[in-house]
Amino acid sequence: xxxxxxxxxxxxxxxxxxxxxxxxxxxxxxxxxxxxxxxxxxxxxxxxxxxxxxxxxxxxxxxxxxxxxxxxxxxxxxxxxxxxxxxxxxxxxxxxxxxxxxxxxxxxxxxxxxxxxxxxxxxxxxxxxxxxxxxxxxxxxxxxxxxxxxxxxxxxxxxxxxxxxxxxxxxxxxxxxxxxxxxxxxxxxxxxxxxxxxxxxxxxxxxxxxxxxxxxxxxxxxxxxxxxxxxxxxxxxxxxxxxxxxxxxxxxxxxxxxxxxxxxxxxx
Amino acid sequence: xxxxxxxxxxxxxxxxxxxxxxxxxxxxxxxxxxxxxxxxxxxxxxxxxxxxxxxxxxxxxxxxxxxxxxxxxxxxxxxxxxxxxxxxxxxxxxxxxxxxxxxxxxxxxxxxxxxxxxxxxxxxxxxxxxxxxxxxxxxxxxxxxxxxxxxxxxx
Numbered sequence: 001x002x003x004x005x006x007x008x009x010x011x012x013x014x015x016x017x018x019x020x021x022x023x024x025x026x027x028x029x030x031x032x033x034x035x036x037x038x039x040x041x042x043x044x045x046x047x048x049x050x051x052x053x054x055x056x057x058x059x060x061x062x063x064x065x066x067x068x069x070x071x072x073x074x075x076x077x078x079x080x081x082x083x084x085x086x087x088x089x090x091x092x093x094x095x096x097x098x099x100x101x102x103x104x105x106x107x108x109x110x111x112x113x114x115x116x117x118x119x120x121x122x123x124x125x126x127x128x129x130x131x132x133x134x135x136x137x138x139x140x141x142x143x144x145x146x147x148x149x150x151x152x153x154x155x156x157x158x159x160x161x162x163x164x165x166x167x168x169x170x171x172x173x174x175x176x177x178x179x180x181x182x183x184x185x186x187x188x189x190x191x192x193x194x195x196x197x198x199x200x201x202x203x204x205x206x207x208x209x210x211x212x213x214x215x216x217x218x219x220x221x222x223x224x225x226x227x228x229x230x231x232x233x234x235x236x237x238x239x240x241x242x243x244x245x246x247x248x249x250x251x252x253x254x255x256x257x258x259x260x261x262x263x264x265x266x267x268x
Numbered sequence: 269x270x271x272x273x274x275x276x277x278x279x280x281x282x283x284x285x286x287x288x289x290x291x292x293x294x295x296x297x298x299x300x301x302x303x304x305x306x307x308x309x310x311x312x313x314x315x316x317x318x319x320x321x322x323x324x325x326x327x328x329x330x331x332x333x334x335x336x337x338x339x340x341x342x343x344x345x346x347x348x349x350x351x352x353x354x355x356x357x358x359x360x361x362x363x364x365x366x367x368x369x370x371x372x373x374x375x376x377x378x379x380x381x382x383x384x385x386x387x388x389x390x391x392x393x394x395x396x397x398x399x400x401x402x403x404x405x406x407x408x409x410x411x412x413x414x415x416x417x418x419x420x421x422x423x
Contacts, residue, residue, distance in 0.1 A: 100292060164289045165284065
């Protein structure tokens with residue numbers, strides 16, 4: 001009975017569920033521990049500045065180039081679709097709203113997860129593999145405060161700035177295509193954009209989203225690195241989990257946040 | 269990578285990042301139009317407000333002079349009571365007409381104010397008595413069909 005395939009199937013489901021719950025619990029306790037060690041880490045801002053350099057500054061090029069191209073594609077496709085209904089003049093508001101509300105935070109977040117998140121996971125995972133973290137503990141240096149918290153906060157601080165830069169480059173790209181190439185009037189482009197997009201709630205919602213994504217991706221990245229199996233294979237699968245899990249977390253959180261924000265708008 | 273270089277690049281990054289947020293706020297989001305000026309409140313009752321939404325603009329001669337602040341139903345008369353926030357800089361006479369209008373066929377719904385000739389002005393909390401409700405397209409069409417039917421079959 002115990003060896004029947006049905007029992008084995010159930011056992012596998014049970015083991016998977018218990019494993020998932022214990023990982024979720026560990027991740028939550030890890031998050032609390034990181035927050036607990038944050039004040040002592042932030043008292044040495046040089047550590048966090050270094051991580052902002054690696055997560056933020058080095059992601060600048062990919063974020064800005066992607067933003068420019070996404071904006072240019074939006075300009076072309078949006079104008080094509082809008083012009084069928086004689087609404088080509090609304091290009092500005094269309095591009096601005098899509099970038100500020102959705103594409104800026106989401107695409108910048110996805111790029112951030114694959115560019116910076118994976119690097120952080122690999123770095124921490126390799127430190128664990130080469131027993132640097134254990135060595136630090138032996139020297140009475142807490143790796144959570146010295147290694148993990150600065151990387152977490154570096155990511156959290158970089159993400160909103162990168163998302164804003166992505167949106168700005170996108171708007172600029174759409175401006176190049178729409179106004180310079182297609183010939184939408186410049187005043188109409190900016191005027192429609194400003195009339196249709198409010199700082200509150202449109203721009204602020206985008207900023208809130210990018211902050212939430214930054215927290216989620218950074219937490220996943222440092223957690224997967226810290227939790228990685230201390231082998232070459234373990235580090236590589238942890239890096240993969242960061243990119244896959246981070247991307248899925250961004251898309252799922254984006255849906256949840258959008259639902260809440262639009263319900264908020266509808267009820268006034 | 270030495271400390272000074274990292275500091276320099278992080279400084280540049282944070283500056284242009286914050287600059288991007290400011291750009292989004294001012295150039296894209298038009299933060300400057302948020303009402304920080306002193307305002308006063310007016311009320312108007314309508315039979316039907318159609319698709320009027322909160323924060324819809326209030327215009328006089330096409331110029332935005334305020335926003336819709338609240339919409340509620342008066343349960344005694346079953347009329348919609350719309351609260352308007354008007355800039356202190358704009359004063360309206362007591363016989364001003366408020367109408368719910370649509371910009372274009374599919375455009376946004378807004379409230380248009382047409383100034384009257386009364387020398388007395390509306391004060392804070394004042395009520396606009398002359399109103400014109402939203403035009404409901406279905407009613408218009410059914411009226412049109414009814415008129416057509418009443419005038420006999422077309423020859």
